[in-house]
Amino acid sequence: MSLARHWRLQNQRYRLLGVQCEDCGARLFPRRQVCPRCKSQNLQRYQFGGEGKVYSHTVVYDAPAGYEGFVPYIGALVELEEGPLIAAQLTDVDIDDVQIGMPVEMVTRRLRQYGEDGLIVYGYKFRPKLKEAP
């Protein structure tokens, strides 16, 4: 368990804080030092809205260490409204109800814990959008 590593990733994990390229406008998550589209290093913090759609999904029955307590869970690629495609778990949804293209929104949940006396790691997951705009 690296406390420093988890602490460094906190802002991007808790609330999808990424970067925007000030030269070509690309919005990037996770944050990068150099824009992969135009090679610019002129990147500023960008707060993602947290809404997107399921691009693809799978069910995990044999989880890596630290995630056994959640099986079976849904791993998905989520296409954020601002463009980036990110890997995340889906939550608050039954396996049979997941559809490609389903509107989802970011929530902050427990990702894992390091035993009974270790760190609890929180981060983004996605759930079916609770309420559509009128």
Place this chain on the structure above:
Amino acid sequence: MMKPNREVGIVGYGAYIPRYRISAAEISRVWKMGEDTLHLEEKAVPGLDEDTATIAIEAARNAVRKAKIDPQKLGAIWLGSESKPYSVKPTATIVAEAVGATPHTTAADWEFACKAGTEAMQAAFGFVGSGMVQYAMAIGADTAQGRPGDQLEYTAGAGGAAFIIGPREESMAYLEGSHSYVSDTPDFFRRPSQHYPTHGSRFTGEPAYFTHSLMATQYLMDQLGYGPQDYDKVIFHQPNSKFPVRLAKRLGFAPEQYEDGLLVPVIGNAYAASSALGLAAVLDKADVGERILLASFGSGAGSDAFSFVTTELITRGRNPLPGVADYVTRRREIDYARYARHRGKLSMY
């Protein structure tokens, strides 16, 4: 009666209730108790990846969106709970980080059983009312546990409600006055390292819940010169369905005054979020100019009573932000086996 020199009120609020429900009938199926004794249909159960921090984060995010303020202007993030994820390490800093309020702010966890959230609210009114900060957030959130087979298991639910306190001119509901009433009454407690609480059964009623809630409420109404007929809505702490209804009747309130804020039959007792969620449910439906009375209760024991009046801003953000009713109707029923897994009652090693 307490009232700060500077006029204050609620400038935004948000709620959260987990998706999962277990019915009283299902708990009774396992433990063979009469499920009708507490008049509950079902209670909310947190998901496998939920705890007091995640519940508080969603309620707090809804409150920030409702208030339409920059979270960097929050001078306090105060979280009341009896089910903190860490015994030592503030949950409030996790919430503050997640809503984007760090680092120039205060953050702390409050403890007073089921009134920890309103205790934080009481302090937030003083913090804003003194002019020390522009906005302060008070949250009540819990994932309460009852010993398997105990009467508490039928009621111990989960949920959270967050309130952003600020100046009256920006408020959806302004504060007329408040009062707190406390004494050393050991009706319910949990010692360090103990997983489940101990309660005094019938002792939790008359000397604890009823005395403290009645005294706080009656004193506040007397000081303001109001009677029950002056209030459009009233919300009490909801440890079960019987207590708040009996209390309301003793104080002279009618069903149409207390029913909007009575959530315990469908979500259980959300502890520090119980009366706070009731207030959020009432604000969700309130019209301009309604007078609302809130009186929490926390074991150990005490009650905080508040008198609010809604303003022309009361409908701000009502759509598309999710309200209490949206979370109540979002439900997935689970059986006792799945409930046992969700509540950490199954050991994997």
